Amino acid sequence: MVTIKSPSEIESMRIVGRMAGECLETMMKLVKPGVTPLEIDKACHDWTIARGAVPATLGYNGFPASLCVSVNDVVCHGIPGDRPFKDGDIVNLDVTPKLNGWHGDTNATVFCGKVKPEAKKLVDLTYRAMWDGIRQVKPGATLGDIGYAIQKLAQANAYSIVLEYCGHGIGREFHEDPTVSHVGRPGQGLKLKAGMTFTIEPMINLGQRFVYVEDDDWTVRTRDKSLSAQFEHTVLVTDTGYEVLTLRKDENPEGPV
Numbered sequence: 001m002v003t004i005k006s007p008s009e010i011e012s013m014r015i016v017g018r019m020a021g022e023c024l025e026t027m028m029k030l031v032k033p034g035v036t037p038l039e040i041d042k043a044c045h046d047w048t049i050a051r052g053a054v055p056a057t058l059g060y061n062g063f064p065a066s067l068c069v070s071v072n073d074v075v076c077h078g079i080p081g082d083r084p085f086k087d088g089d090i091v092n093l094d095v096t097p098k099l100n101g102w103h104g105d106t107n108a109t110v111f112c113g114k115v116k117p118e119a120k121k122l123v124d125l126t127y128r129a130m131w132d133g134i135r136q137v138k139p140g141a142t143l144g145d146i147g148y149a150i151q152k153l154a155q156a157n158a159y160s161i162v163l164e165y166c167g168h169g170i171g172r173e174f175h176e177d178p179t180v181s182h183v184g185r186p187g188q189g190l191k192l193k194a195g196m197t198f199t200i201e202p203m204i205n206l207g208q209r210f211v212y213v214e215d216d217d218w219t220v221r222t223r224d225k226s227l228s229a230q231f232e233h234t235v236l237v238t239d240t241g242y243e244v245l246t247l248r249k250d251e252n253p254e255g256p257v
């Protein structure tokens, strides 16, 4: 069931969305060669708790950490470990604070030190693809319009889109209906209505689209070991278009990441 949020529920989503954006912005600045994912996990946990929220990933279906940290060929759901970041890594941080029963979900892929041009190109394109998807959002548009916009940009560059993991409705639940695919056909699928809230979070691979889950039951990697990038925002359908609830103060939708 796709829920329509009331004005007061939307206000709660705005508050936690803003918090998610601030949390991500803070964590992004910590990524440097020599820093470990576990250090970011601790920082994220403390930052969130200090603001009266909880990290929704912690204990979610048994996930053991306060955020996901996905490096290089890890597509998503990386469990923070003690292996330090290296110069040239691309690092996705995915945070989901829960405040007063409401969730905000956002992620970004950042550069650790100096990365290769091919990595930068993949990350920049993935960011643009997320925004192309977001710009489709308005009442009467469909989920297929969002997927198509993302797919078009990725395929023009011969990158591939991960199909197994999707965006999702969000609100009182971390993951609600609808499922938001990052491929689609214009005009197909669920019609958007004002008051819907969902994430758009494309995962785009430099190589083939195929992925597998590691023995830890969480970490998702590309089969061909190619790099994978992702960005995510939580979006509200407004009467006239969209509002990005997790927008960061430092963020420029037009610019490079």
Ligand code: MF3
Residues within 6 Å of the ligand: 057, 058, 060, 061, 063, 067, 068, 077, 094, 095, 096, 105, 201, 218, 232
């Ligand atoms: N934040 C992820 C998403 O965007 C979900 C992480 S679930 C976890 O949907 F259990 F892996 F943390």
Ligand code: CO
Residues within 6 Å of the ligand: 105, 167, 168, 199, 201, 232
């Ligand atoms: Co999400």
Ligand code: CO
Residues within 6 Å of the ligand: 094, 095, 096, 105, 106, 107, 232
């Ligand atoms: Co997320």
